[in-house]
Amino acid sequence: xxxVIQSPRHEVTEMGQEVTLRCKPISGHNSLFWYRQTxxxxxxxxxxxxxxxxxxxSGMPEDRFSAKMPNASFSTLKIQPSEPRDxxxxxxxxxxxxxxxxxxxxxxxxxxTVV
Amino acid sequence: xxNVEQHPSTxxxxxxxxxxxKCTYSDSASNYFPWYKQELGxxxxxxxxxxxxxxxKKDQRIAVTLNKTAKHFSLHITETQPEDxxxxxxxxxxxxxxxxxxxxxxxxxxxSS
Numbered sequence: 173x174x175x176v177i178q179s180p181r182h183e184v185t186e187m188g189q190e191v192t193l194r195c196k197p198i199s200g201h202n203s204l205f206w207y208r209q210t211x212x213x214x215x216x217x218x219x220x221x222x223x224x225x226x227x228x229x230s231g232m233p234e235d236r237f238s239a240k241m242p243n244a245s246f247s248t249l250k251i252q253p254s255e256p257r258d259x260x261x262x263x264x265x266x267x268x269x270x271x272x273x274x275x276x277x278x279x280x281x282x283x284x285t286v287v
Numbered sequence: 288x289x290n291v292e293q294h295p296s297t298x299x300x301x302x303x304x305x306x307x308x309k310c311t312y313s314d315s316a317s318n319y320f321p322w323y324k325q326e327l328g329x330x331x332x333x334x335x336x337x338x339x340x341x342x343x344k345k346d347q348r349i350a351v352t353l354n355k356t357a358k359h360f361s362l363h364i365t366e367t368q369p370e371d372x373x374x375x376x377x378x379x380x381x382x383x384x385x386x387x388x389x390x391x392x393x394x395x396x397x398x399s400s
Contacts, residue, residue: 203386214392215331215376222386230288263330269386275321276388278330 176279178264184285190252193282196245197266205276206239206249207263215263221247222269254286289314291379293391300367302400310377310391311359319380320353320360321388326373334375335362367398 177196185191197204205220219229221241229239236255241247251258261283265276290313300306312320321336337344337351337360344351348367353360364371374395378388 205387207390215390217387217389220387228381228387267386275319275333275336278332280330 176264176266176277178262178279178282180282181280182283182285184287185254187255187286188253189286190250191254191258191284191286193249193262193264193284195247195249195264195279197247197264198277199245201266201268201277202244203267203269204241204247205265205267206247207265209261209263209281218249251284254284256286259284259286289317289379289381289389291377291389291391293377293394295394296392297395297397299397299399302367302369302398304367306364306367306371306396306398308362308375308377308394308396309359310361310379311357312379312389313358314379314381315355315358317379317381319388320351321378322351322362323376323378323390324373325376325393331376364396367396369398369400372396372398 179194202223206218208216208218218231219239220227224241237251239249261281263281264279267276293310298306318339322334323331324334325331335346335349335351337353339355348365350363374393376393377391381387
């Protein structure tokens with residue numbers, strides 16, 4: 173298995189533009205998580221899905237952020253419009269139910285820079 | 288909701304010394320406590336985990352202890368090596384199903400030779 177695949181690896185965009193981050197979880201993992209990592213706030217849980225259904229989106233910072241999981245093998249995190257304070261590394265992770273297989277597997281992350 | 292506090296934020300040790308990182312959590316329903324290591328520019332990777340029915344777990348130079356009554360858990364690294372230098376994160380499960388993890392803010396460990 174290729175692991176959790178995120179794209180793009182790096183994204184530089186201008187303030188006000190729409191940004192879409194993509195994630196393909198490990199096949200068979202039915203839980204998917206989006207995290208944001210910054211120096212100040214560490215790893216923040218934004219939203220997570222079980223069996224493609226959003227369970228908790230209380231970590232989504234503002235209405236500018238939205239996430240979807242249309243099927244078991246794909247999820248997107250969208251920011252519209254983007255702002256400089258959204259600059260961070262965004263990680264996607266997937267897991268089997270109840271952390272039965274040793275916890276999360278993280279993707280390589282998307283480093284977002286909003287200028 | 289769950290809150291995880293991690294200390295210290297930075298830790299510097301000499302090669303061969305031991306390092307200890309401590310975390311506390313707030314939700315008594317949490318039952319799964321993993322530790323992740325993140326090297327510069329890389330993804331976090333699981334190094335060891337413990338469940339609430341166990342008090343201690345060891346894997347070579349790494350050990351984790353859990354005190355459910357006090358709601359704290361610790362990572363112990365013995366005989367540290369320069370390659371142990373990284374950021375270490377503790378985490379606690381959000382609910383009894385253990386579906387989501389809340390992370391501490393991380394500890395930057397520097398091992399000098």
